[in-house]
Amino acid sequence: TCWCSSAFGCPKPRLLGWVYPTLLLCVYGFFSxxxxxxxxxAPYLTGPEHNLTIEQVCLSSPTYSYLAILLPVFLLTDYLRYKPVIIIQGLSYIITWVLLLFARGVPAMQGTEFAYGMVTATEIAYYSYIYSVVDTEHYQKVTSYxxxxxxxGYTIAATLGQILVSLANVSYFYLNVITLVSVSVAFLSSLFLPMPNKSMFFHKKVVGGVAQASSTDPISSNQEEIQPEVTNKAELDNKDHRNILKVLWLxxxxxxxxxxSKKLIYWSxxxxxxxxxxYQVINYVQVLWEHVAPAQNSDxxxxxxxxxxxxxxxxxSFLVGYVKINWDLTGELALGIFSAVDAGSLFLMNYTSNIWVCYAGYLIFKSSYMLLITIATFQIAINLSMERYALIFGVNTFVALILxxxxxxxxxxxxxxxxxxxxxxxxYGSYFAVxxxxxxxxxxxxxxxLRCKAPAKTADSESSIQTKL
Known part of the structure; x- marks a missing residue:
């Protein structure tokens, strides 16, 4: 096994099996x-380094760039077999923070937002890559890792940033320098990821010269239409290119x-x-905080x-796994209750002049959303194969982005x-209320x-008993 060869697209190392790519992906995930x-x-952009106004900070280009990029990236991620897209994400991180550090003016910031839109759109590669290089028995473990x-990474970064600002009086500029170093390490680690031999949809695993569908492949019954038996891998790859439209149709x-499934429709x-x-709230919450308590006037x-x-x-998210509830019966009620909590917390944030109350509202909002998205993810994925889950995840995200x-x-x-x-x-508060x-x-x-059906079932049962008697 060659350690350095993985940087040039060689198959995954045999020595460490699933551990090697999982470790590298965790390194990438942490530093990114x-x-x-x-x-x-927000305080960095409105501060002396950039001297932008709050209105200028409220740029809309990241949403537009994300929408423009997401669909082609979603398709290319699988076709290119993940690793190249992860590398592109790493480069996009570096470009984003180089522009934040050294570019000035509104057009430069719009370029920054476009680069960050690329970061967000390519995120799906990170969560899909690992399933193409490890066996099914390790899915749960590597997903958890x-x-x-x-x-x-997020928690340590936020804690470190707060400590450096509050206790060491480090400027926001140098926080961005630390971020640039961190995302550069992430980019370098992505170069050493093993190149997968297969992907979920476009590239099937080759065994004995024949394209094999995985046991959970949602289109395995149609596999003969896409890839008949071939004599070598080169011919298989050529066949993939000629049948892309057929794969997309399937x-x-x-x-x-x-x-x-109606259940899946409502959860989706x-x-x-x-x-x-x-995402609309988290994109602009710092601007609200800056409005309530400007950084120049307060800690x-x-x-x-x-x-x-x-x-x-x-x-x-952890505690949800231990809650025993019939989600088929009470799922929509939970969605309604916690969406109302989200609406209330947003109104609280909006109509207070106390930054601590605003912070508390944000904690309630985000925790409530995390609770529900964990439940929704589980409910959607519970009866789906890994390939179908990836497909539904991409489509739901695309619809969310359009909205x-x-x-x-x-x-x-x-x-x-x-x-x-x-x-x-x-x-936004009214939106969650709706x-x-x-x-x-x-x-x-x-x-x-259910209440109307219960008497009908009781009547049918009594009628059946009387008939037997």
Missing amino acids: CMRPSEPFL CRSITLV LCKDLTVCYS LWWALATAGY IYNGGVEADNHFLGALV QTILTVIVVDQKGLGLDIVTQFTI IAGIFFVRSLYILIS
């Missing part, structure tokens, strides 16, 4: 998320099968609606708040209403339907 400057971007290490058919609807609002604790948020999110773009155009963009930050958060109303109505419909 170890960004101590991120909780302080990769998701946990990103949370650790993926669309599979998507239709997935969304034939909440996912798309809530995720759109969630800020954005880093500490984000660290607490990640810890609470992890705790809530977020609509919100951005109407609420933020100067070509739309161009509202101030206080009015924006009033609309989501809560939708699922309250849905839960009432389910409960009333």
Whole structure:
């Protein structure tokens, strides 16, 4: 086994099996998320280094760039077999922070936001890569490692940033320097990731010269249409190129099968609606904090708040695994209740002049969302294969992004209403109130339907007993 050869696209090392790529991916995940400057971007951009106004900080280009990039990236990620897309993400991180450090002016910041849009759009490669280089029996373990290490990275970064700002009086500029070093380490580690021999959809595992579908392949029954028996891997790759459209058509058919379930439709609807609002809130919450307590006039604790948020999110997500509830019966009710909590916390943040109350509202909002997205993820994935889950995840995210773009155009963009930050958060709170109303109505419909069915079943049972007698 050659350690350095993996940097040039060789197959995964045999010596360490699943441990080697998992370790490298965890290194990448930790350093790419170890960004101590991120909780302080708004005060950095409005400070003396950039001297932008709050209105200029509210740029809408990241949402637009993310929308433009997401669909082609979603398709290319699988076709290119993940590693090249992870490398592109690493480069995008570096470009983003180089521009933040050395570029000046609104056009330069719009370029920064476009680069960060690329970072966000390519995130799916990180969570998909590992399934192409490890066996099915390790899926749960490596998923836990990769998701946990990103949370650790976020938490350490936010804590470190707050300590450096509050205790060492380090400037925001040098926090961004630390971030640039961290994401550069992440980029270097991505070069050494093993190149997968297969992917979920476009490249099937080759065994004995024949393309083999995995046991959980949602389109395995149609595999003969896509890749008949071939004599060598080169011919198999050529066959893949000629049949891309056929593969995409089969993926669309599979998507239709997935969304034939009403349960999956409703959970996906909440996912798309809530995720759109969630990303809109986290994109502009620092601007609200800057409005409530300007950094030039008071001490800020954005880093500490984000660290607490990640810890609470992890705790809530962990505890969900031990809650024994019939989600088929009470799932929509839970979505309605906690969406109402989200709406209330946003109104609390918006109408207070106390930054600590604003911070508390944000903690409630984010913890509530993390709780529900964990439940929604489990409910959607429980009856789906890994390939179908990746497909549904991508589609739900794409729909959420379309909704977020609509919100951005109407609420933020100067070509739309161009509202101030206080009015924006009033609309975001109302948006989550509408989501809560939708699922309250849905839960009432389910409960009333079950109540009406119960007497009918009792009557049928009594009739059956009388007949037998």
